Amino acid sequence: xxxxxxxxxxxxxxxxxxxxxxxxxxxxxxxxxxxxxxxxxxxxxxxxxxxxxxxxxxxxxxxxxxxxxxxxxxxxxxxxxxxxxxxxxxxxxxxxxxxxxxxxxxxxxxxxxxxxxxxxxxxxxxxxxxxxxxxxxxxxxxx
Amino acid sequence: xxxxxxxxxxxxxxxxxxxxxxxxxxxxxxxxxxxxxxxxxxxxxxxxxxxxxxxxxxxxxxxxxxxxxxxxxxxxxxxxxxxxxxxxxxxxxxxxxxxxxxxxxxxxxxxxxxxxxxxxxxxxxxxxxxxxxxxxxxxxxxx
Numbered sequence: 080x081x082x083x084x085x086x087x088x089x090x091x092x093x094x095x096x097x098x099x100x101x102x103x104x105x106x107x108x109x110x111x112x113x114x115x116x117x118x119x120x121x122x123x124x125x126x127x128x129x130x131x132x133x134x135x136x137x138x139x140x141x142x143x144x145x146x147x148x149x150x151x152x153x154x155x156x157x158x159x160x161x162x163x164x165x166x167x168x169x170x171x172x173x174x175x176x177x178x179x180x181x182x183x184x185x186x187x188x189x190x191x192x193x194x195x196x197x198x199x200x201x202x203x204x205x206x207x208x209x210x211x212x213x214x215x216x217x218x219x220x221x222x
Numbered sequence: 223x224x225x226x227x228x229x230x231x232x233x234x235x236x237x238x239x240x241x242x243x244x245x246x247x248x249x250x251x252x253x254x255x256x257x258x259x260x261x262x263x264x265x266x267x268x269x270x271x272x273x274x275x276x277x278x279x280x281x282x283x284x285x286x287x288x289x290x291x292x293x294x295x296x297x298x299x300x301x302x303x304x305x306x307x308x309x310x311x312x313x314x315x316x317x318x319x320x321x322x323x324x325x326x327x328x329x330x331x332x333x334x335x336x337x338x339x340x341x342x343x344x345x346x347x348x349x350x351x352x353x354x355x356x357x358x359x360x361x362x363x364x365x
Contacts, residue, residue, distance in 0.1 A: 082306075083295065083303075084295050084296070084297045084301040084302065084303045085301065085302050085303070086298075086300055086301050087276075087300050087301070087302060088300050103302055104274060104302050104303070104304045105272070105304060106272045106273075106274040106304055106324050106325070107271055107272050107307075107326070109252065109324070111274060111276075111302060111324070128250055129248070129249045129250050130249075131247060131249040131254060133230075133254075133322075152226065152227050153227070154227045155229075157229055157230050157231050158227040158228065158229050158230070159227065159228050159230060159246055159247050159254060160226075160227045160228070160247070161247045161248060161249050161254075163225075164250075179276075181249055181252070181254070181324055182249070183250070
């Protein structure tokens with residue numbers, strides 16, 4: 080990974096696909112990923128890991144199937160939320176959002192237990208930023 | 223930790239101290255911490271873990287002592303950077319900044335190898351948000 084700062088907005092500007100997380104940093108054996116989202120993802124669960132969301136722009140909703148029933152949390156810009164391991168959840172963003180996620184490297188975007196995955200969803204453990212690294216220009220070595 | 227969304231700006235508004243990270247979320251055995259920073263921290267290193275920084279507002283500088291010499295990376299708002307484990311580093315923010323960090327729960331703010339810690343710096347593994355949880359109002363269950 081880069082040993083220089085990465086600008087999240089430039090990283091996000093380097094791709095167009097929605098629900099297609101891109102890895103902007105690694106922390107030990109965890110990824111920091113960013114994604115553009117719009118519409119609905121699928122119900123899925125990660126048996127072995129929590130999944131952290133930070134909303135950079137727009138509003139993200141996450142529906143959760145919990146022992147007490149189903150509920151949907153609404154995350155406006157600047158909100159954080161952790162989906163506990165094993166909890167079935169379905170992210171959605173009716174009007175679009177950009178998000179940052181923190182999860183173990185190798186975590187599949189659709190979990191290890193999911194509904195049928197529609198064509199518009201990317202099944203990935205996170206894409207690398209493109210090789211010309213537009214995200215790499217956001218910060219700089221100080222003079 | 224909260225099972226509701228947390229607003230980062232409201233969490234940050236709940237305390238005044240600089241260089242005093244507060245835990246806003248947990249992800250497996252990692253903390254998500256936010257801090258207000260201004261002026262200089264101390265040179266320190268974490269032998270066993272990388273440390274991730276996202277600049278929410280303002281500009282953060284991180285000086286690094288690397289095998290090739292010393293350099294300072296400058297992180298404007300919206301930038302991310304990971305300090306590799308074992309690398310001596312000194313964060314500073316001449317004009318102030320607010321930052322978000324990912325690191326293993328229990329990681330000490332001044333590392334496990336550091337200079338003398340001046341009085342203005344908090345030696346902590348991260349404070350809890352206050353019990354009235356002003357950060358807890360940022361998101362909501364959708365209707």
